[in-house]
Amino acid sequence: MAEKTWGRAAYVAGPVCMGAYGLVRLVDEERGPGPAWTLGHLALLAGVVLFAPVFVGLGARAARGRGAAGRWSAGTGLVLGLLGVAAVTVQAGIDLLVGSRSEDRATMDALFERIQSHAGVKPAFYTVGPLLFYVGLVLLVGQLAVQRATAAWRPPAVVAGVAVTAASLDLIPVGALLFLLVLAPLRDASADGAPPAARPAPRRTA
Known part of the structure; x- marks a missing residue:
């Protein structure tokens, strides 16, 4: 019961934590080492980790009773989303590590350049990898x-949230708010538009 409650809370807490990161930013x-950098990236880390049960819940709901094609599509979205969660989690961890070992912004830039110069690090954790998070969600x-x-308006709202976030990191709070509007009602299995549960036929009396 506690696990189910925690999973439902993630539909709200995930976007809220991401919005908190955007506001702190x-x-x-x-934009250098210090309490704000650490607090903001801890909020980002919490937010993206909380999206893991969100992806699992959405994937299970999308696959339910939909045949092989539906299960394949839902599984694809789930895998991409979780890969994106992993990528952003590592990115946030790197950012926290760099912040903890730097005295100023110049030192941070040097450390980031050293880390990202390793083959595959930048695409995996800073460019391509994080995009999978949004692709899976859409x-x-x-x-x-x-x-x-x-509801039919929810996918365009997710796309809008992705678009504003991609347009400027300063708009992360706006994107997080759109994600919250989309996901908060979906924490309940009886979200709008969900088909009603089958009711047993009434028994006839003689």
Whole structure:
């Protein structure tokens, strides 16, 4: 029961933590080592980890009773989403490590350059890898909308959240708010548009 409650809370807590990261980032003008950098990236780390049960829940709902093709599509979205979670988790960990070992922004830049110069690090954890998080989210919410298991406006709202975040990191709070609007109702199995549970036929009396 506690596990189920925690999983449902993640639909709200995940976007909220990401929004908190975006807000801390906005007020941190230095963008260098210090309490704001650490607090913000801890919020990012918490937010992305909380999306793991969200992806699992969306994937299970999208695959439920939909045949082999539906299960394959849901599984693809789930795997991509979890790969994205892993990528952003590592990225946040690197950022926290660099912040803890730096005295100023110049030192941070030097450490980032040293780490990202290793083959595969930048695409895996800073460019391509994190994109999988958003691709998986769009696929799963889109599949639920196609199945009429959620409202049709939710996939475009997810795409809008991705777009504003990609346009500027300063708009992360806006993207997080859109994700919250989309995901918060989906924490309940009876989210809008979900087909009603089958009711047993009434018994006839003689």
